[in-house]
Amino acid sequence: MVSVHDPVRGAAFGELRRFRQEFYACLTARADAVFELADAVLCADGPVRSLAELSLVAEHRRGHGSAYAAVVDGRIDVERLRTALAGVSLPRAADGRLVLAVDITCWLRPEAQTSPERILCHTRGRGKGQAIMIPGWPYSMIAALEPGRSSWTAPLDFQRLAPGDDAASVTAAQLRHLLDRLMAAGQWRQGDPDVLIVADAGYDGPRLAWLLRDLPVQILTRLRSDRVLRRAAPPRDPTFIGRPPRHGGEFIFADPATWGVPDVSTTTETRLYGTATAQAWDRLHPRLTRRAAWTGSGDLPIIAGTVIHLQVDRLPSGATPKPVWLWWSGVHATDTTSPADVDRLWQTFLRRFDIEHTFRMIKQTLGWTCPKIRSPAAADRWTWLVLAAYIQLRLARPLAADLRRPWEKPAAAHRLTPARVRRDFRHLRTKTACPTAAPKPTRPGPGRPAGQPNQRPAQRHDVHIVTATTSTRTSKKNTATTKPRPRRRG
Structure with missing residues (x-):
């Protein structure tokens, strides 16, 4: 009681x-x-x-x-x-801000030839740590993060990616609808801090910021270490004739000589990582080109943000630490951003990996990927059932x-x-609502007569190889004449 x-x-x-x-x-x-x-x-x-x-x-x-x-x-x-998920109590950061993490996890179905709408999913950690492509159903998940070290998150939405879907567009639409439900449920009101959306390097942070520019959100994503961004355009010279430049000098991640003096620098002592040094540069943007998602008419936008470079002394796994590059959609670091804000941002990004605990829980314990389901609609139904079960655990x-x-340590x-x-x-x-009715006695159906084969075999479906963000052009590589991979310009 x-x-x-x-x-x-x-x-x-x-x-x-x-x-x-x-x-x-x-x-x-x-x-x-x-x-x-x-x-x-x-x-x-x-x-x-x-x-x-x-x-x-x-x-x-x-x-x-x-x-x-x-x-x-x-x-x-x-x-x-x-709507019910948006109304439950959600964790918040120390400043009362909602922090949402987005990520894609896959339900691998390599041998399900009768299951339609399978896509080649990028998978790591199999064999000798190689990245291989396995057919399956990818799902985009949004979860609210807790402020401290925890294995809990608050999942709020799941959506399966269909063949040909653009992950950035699907995620942006997911976030837009979710924010509408959170506002309707009173989770965010006018005057509250902007919702912080955290994503890994698989997402295009500037594009997410551009698609959600009319909403009270901020984007924090990790960038690859081979990126090249541009500074703000210098003031126009009145003696210069012609079109003014739209981009300033290059900021090459792999070349410290192009970094210059950081706008904000901070050093923090941590228990797991030792000394953590973070540097921030304001108003950097990628140079967009007319390809993939930027094929519309008009001038390409300038999506400025703050770049944060994080370097730590050690990793808990013992591996050699590598620098981490973050892109934040906020600007004017020299005016409004303090060293405490920079520390808050990179520490919030580390909390994004808590979503991996949720993936492992729903897959290995709750059995999300265990049933051999044929149709994608049934897979979506089972996904929502498992998600509702996890939410009940959190409540x-x-x-x-x-x-x-007996071998486990006590926990608070x-x-x-x-x-x-x-x-x-x-x-x-037994102390909560159990609204189900008692089952009625039934008899099993006769089934197929013994010895009679199935006259209607299931249809076989091909695996979709390309998506909206995957190039369909193929090139033949000659190992004798292959040139080194060029640096990324955007």
């Missing part, structure tokens, strides 16, 4: 109960089967391996056939569920007890990991 003298636990139970009721209201077909399947994901004793094994969990009161039917034939009102975080293993209540909260969810479930 929840004590009436503990308002914190009472409020947490109320929010968890409301979300479970709202999640059930979002299920428009086979609601009982889908809801109990989500409870089975949360209450299973170990990692989820298959849908058939979930039917053996006590919280799943239906047969194994209903588990497959829930994924294949169930229906979820995704827009209503997205149950202040309520769970530490059911640790606010330091429990998602896996430890999941161990106690079975006991918390």
